[in-house]
Amino acid sequence: SSFGKIRVEGPDAERLLNHVCGNDMSVPVGKIVYTQFLNENGGIEADVTVTRLSETAFIVVTPAATRLADQTRLAAHAGDLRVTVTDATAAEGVLAVMGPKSRDLMARISPADFSSAAFPFGTAREVEVGFGLARAHRVSYVGELGWELYVSADMCAHIFEVIQEEAHDLGPTLVGMHAMDSLRIEKAFRHFGHDITPEDHVIDAGLGFAVKTDKPGFIGRDAVLRRKEAGPEMRMVQFLLTDPEPLLYHNEPILKDGEFVGYTSSGAYGHALGAAVGMGYVPAAIAAEDHGWEIEVAGTRVAARASLRPMYDPRSERMRA
Numbered sequence: 001s002s003f004g005k006i007r008v009e010g011p012d013a014e015r016l017l018n019h020v021c022g023n024d025m026s027v028p029v030g031k032i033v034y035t036q037f038l039n040e041n042g043g044i045e046a047d048v049t050v051t052r053l054s055e056t057a058f059i060v061v062t063p064a065a066t067r068l069a070d071q072t073r074l075a076a077h078a079g080d081l082r083v084t085v086t087d088a089t090a091a092e093g094v095l096a097v098m099g100p101k102s103r104d105l106m107a108r109i110s111p112a113d114f115s116s117a118a119f120p121f122g123t124a125r126e127v128e129v130g131f132g133l134a135r136a137h138r139v140s141y142v143g144e145l146g147w148e149l150y151v152s153a154d155m156c157a158h159i160f161e162v163i164q165e166e167a168h169d170l171g172p173t174l175v176g177m178h179a180m181d182s183l184r185i186e187k188a189f190r191h192f193g194h195d196i197t198p199e200d201h202v203i204d205a206g207l208g209f210a211v212k213t214d215k216p217g218f219i220g221r222d223a224v225l226r227r228k229e230a231g232p233e234m235r236m237v238q239f240l241l242t243d244p245e246p247l248l249y250h251n252e253p254i255l256k257d258g259e260f261v262g263y264t265s266s267g268a269y270g271h272a273l274g275a276a277v278g279m280g281y282v283p284a285a286i287a288a289e290d291h292g293w294e295i296e297v298a299g300t301r302v303a304a305r306a307s308l309r310p311m312y313d314p315r316s317e318r319m320r321a
Contacts, residue, residue, distance in 0.1 A: 001094035002177065004067025005150075006060040008074060010083035013058055017050060019218055020077050022202065022211035027052055032122045032139055034210050037073055038220030042201045042227055046070045047192040049139060051124050059088070061137075063192055077219075093156040095134075095163065098146030100318070101170045106147060108166040109159075112136070114147070121320045130162035131155075142180055143187030143313060145321050178268070185277045186270040187319075188238040188310040194250055194266040195236065195279045203227040204234045204281065206308070234262075235287035239278040239295060239304045240270065240311055246297040248276040255301060256282065257292040264295065272312055278304075 008017060017025040023035035029052050037046035048062045048070065062070045067089060075085045097105055106114045112127040113119060124137040132155035137148040151159050164172065181191070190196045196205050203211075203224060211224050227233075241248070248267025253260055264278035278295060288308060294301040305311070313319065 001096075002064045003089070003094050004062045004064045004070065005088045005092055006062065006067065006071050006074065007057065007086045007088045008060060008083060009057045009086070010081070011056055012081035012083045013056055016074065016078055016081050016083050017058060017060075018215060020074060021048075021050060022218060022220065022224070023050075024212045024215050025050060025052075025058070029054055030123050030125055032124055032137055034139075036196075036202055036207060036210060037070065038202060038211075038218070038224070039198055040220055040223060042203065042220045042223030043198040044192070044196040044200055044202055044205065044207070045073060045198050047190065047196055049137075051137065064089070066192065091153060092150045093153055095149045095151060095156070095160055096142075096146060097149065097163065098140060098142050098144050100145060102144070102146040105163070105167050105170055105172075106136075109162050110134075110136075116321065129159050132159055134159060140319050141189060142183035143189065143310075143316070143319055144183070145318060181266075182268045182271060185238075185266060185268045185279065186273055186310070186312040188279065188307075188312075190236070190279070191266050200281070201227055201232070201234075204232045204236065204284075206236045232284045234281040235284045235308065236265075237280060237282050237287050238307050238309075238311060239264070239280065239293065240273055240307075241275045241278075241295065241297075242303045242305065244275040246276055246300070246302050248278040248295065248297065250278075252278065253296040254278075254280050254282060255294040255296065256286055256289070258294075261286065270312070277311075 021035040022038050023033050032051045036044045048060050051059050103114050110127045110129050121138050127136045135150040140146050250266045252264045254262040262280050262282045264280040267278040270277035293304045293306045295304050
């Protein structure tokens with residue numbers, strides 16, 4: 001998979017993660033926490049999920065491209081703490097089962113209960129699949145109902161075959177990174193390295209919900225408090241072209257009432273929304289305005305809708321169904 005996996009283990013594992021992460025790591029076993037590693041300026045050094053496996057063990061799931069940087073950052077802050085930071089990427093593969101029929105498929109391949117009551121969003125547990133075991137994480141980067149199955153490397157092929165056999169009449173489709181990018185941008189999920197970087201403040205990025213400022217002593221806390229008090233300077237906005245033909249990639253100029261106000265940070269075609277979708281930062285003072293937006297595509301200005309909320313499933317009802 002395109003995930004890096006970093007195990008953080010030891011009596012002080014929670015303490016280390018609470019220092020490096022903006023969100024609260026003092027959670028029950030089986031809880032998945034979406035969080036960022038921040039720098040002292042409130043910029044985003046990493047965008048990850050952290051799952052508590054036991055009282056003394058966590059797994060940090062990070063983009064494969066930043067795994068080494070994220071592991072190095074954790075190890076650098078470990079100091080004299082009683083904790084080990086280990087790359088576990090090669091030990092596990094990830095099979096993502098996503099879509100409206102994913103619960104039906106999961107019920108076919110495992111005797112576990114995948115109802116929302118028994119398996120709520122943002123939790124993980126071990127389940128039987130075929131002749132093996134998988135750790136099922138109920139999370140989604142595509143904005144749909146689904147589970148990520150973390151499987152030991154030696155069992156990946158077998159469990160993949162089980163999934164394929166049981167899904168034959170459900171219309172399964174194998175998809176890759178471009179399909180995932182199209183789905184995530186419709187949901188306005190940020191992409192690290194494009195939409196969020198060490199230069200982008202977590203509050204401006206619209207990710208303040210994942211930072212718990214009542215937690216003392218984490219990196220970037222003072223910068224977050226200052227920005228919350230002063231208000232964001234820029235805001236991340238989702239754009240949808242009104243013309244279904246042009247494509248967006250990134251770095252296209254954003255215009256408001258004919259004036260340049262920023263660049264798109266990422267773009268892809270939104271098949272559910274019916275046109276190209278882009279993300280981009282604009283001055284906070286104009287971010288909520290719903291008229292006068294254009295994006296310049298190959299020298300041509302194209303009218304666009306703008307929204308601070310996801311245009312696709314803004315209340316996340318599909319993902320949390």
